[in-house]
Amino acid sequence: MLAKNNASRIRTKLLIKIAETFLNDDIENIDRLPLNLRPKDEDHNRCCVYKDRAIIKYRTMATLGHSIEDETDELKPLSVYAKEALEREEDDKPVLTVIDIACSGCIKAQYMVTNACRGCLAQPCRLNCPKDAITIVNGQAKIDPELCINCGKCKEVCPYHAIIHVPIPCEEACPVNAISKDEDGKEHIDHEKCINCGKCLVSCPFGAIVETSQIIDVIKNIKNKDKKMVAMLAPAIVGQFPGTIKNMATALKKLGFNKVVEVASGADITTNKEAEEFVENMKKGQEFMTTSCCPAYVNAVNKHIPELKPFVSHTETPMYYTAEMVKDEDPNATTIFIGPCLAKRVEAQRSNLVDFVLTFEEIGAMLVAKDIMVAECEETEFDTISEASAQGRGFPITGGVAAAVAHKVGDKAEIKVEKIDGLDAVSMKRLKKFAQKGCEGCNIVEVMCCEGGCVAGPRVLALPKKATRQVEKYVDNSEDLK
């Protein structure tokens, strides 16, 4: 329920500093950033101030859009990374990267014997361990991490509840087993498997997993007055900032965007096409169809459940159609998607319609750096291409996409909805089963990688509960899709 913790606050502070540095053309001083944020005489979080600074340097490197894994020379200063960032035209970096020195290397064995162990005579832990990983040392049970397979039997049988399960948060959070330890105990992301959902980075208590950002690329383009910058606001924007989204439209213009459009308009096109596709598929006798607007889910299908591919809708995402409308109107426009999602970055890299993707947090840092108070900006209308409907605006909440399609399908076909609300190991298994045996009597499956929908994405600013209410209110005040 708590959206922020100490690790994320440190990141936000740094993000604001970096935005300030670039907005004020102060990159000469970027090498000083770690020192400024961790002066010698102040408290430190890790073993010493020097390690704190080293980690801040890596965080900055990622924010400048570099993968930590690409470091070849530890001495290479941030100013050089900054210059490279300003010079690059393309960005094809993986979205997630691990700061290995920040990774605490959570203990390998996931089961641990505590001091509550009495060294009893029965020794059920030792006797029930299928791998003989437990020995009794000095009157207490001891697990050999090399032999332990984390089955948990010892924990179950201990009469004193002396054995506890110590999870590795990132590994536990990953729905597809894409993050694991290398030989030196540090976590490592397998990008072949990674679906960019961002669950690992939200779960890590050390903030060791970070995203490579495009904030610098966007600031650079904003400063280039020849560019026509179009901010495309994800439907989840409602409730993410103080004030109304009409205040937000003005705030973004103050920040330097030329146009601000609502991706909910594109969502309406998604709804229309997906409804059409659904009716057709049902006529053809296809058993079921799944939605396709969640990019992490689509990645998961492509990489892990290819047998489900034929069932995934071919309709493009709201981001796609919105960008298409913007570029139709002005082929030279630079399109920036602003949302809660990291997987959208990968979707954007694959399309040539979306130039950049920023998170709510990144745009928030830019607003703070420029001292723009959203609620104090006057209200302006969106630069609408077409007015978004209630259904399009309801996309970011679980159930919203399926409801939109059902609304459009009307009585053209019978529709039975099943929802996968959040991807994890269990729901991945269920999806696999759907591909083989059908979806338990339903005919449309809405899949949201984040539990609750996009309002609970990895880079939201508001409490999902609160944001959900505000999205619902916005939907209630909008017209139905015709």
Add this chain to the structure above:
Amino acid sequence: MEKIKIEICVGTTCFVMGASSIQALEFEIPEDLIGKIEVTESRCMEFCKDHKDGHHKGPFVKINGEVMADATYDKVLDKVRAIIKKKEEN
């Protein structure tokens, strides 16, 4: 006993810095504090504009009028419990 007033700044700076985590109190009050606190939101309290690095001290929360910088959910609760304890002792 008079309710303890918790005023959360939800200006842009404080919000970006994490005021939302404190808003959790609007949904769920820890059992021992039910009926003892009153949570409200306020627009920018202007502390972030105070000095050059003001936003590095957000989010700001006022507890019975007293300003807390770098506020977190836990810090706010600690403070509230401390106030209650003191009142009970008196």
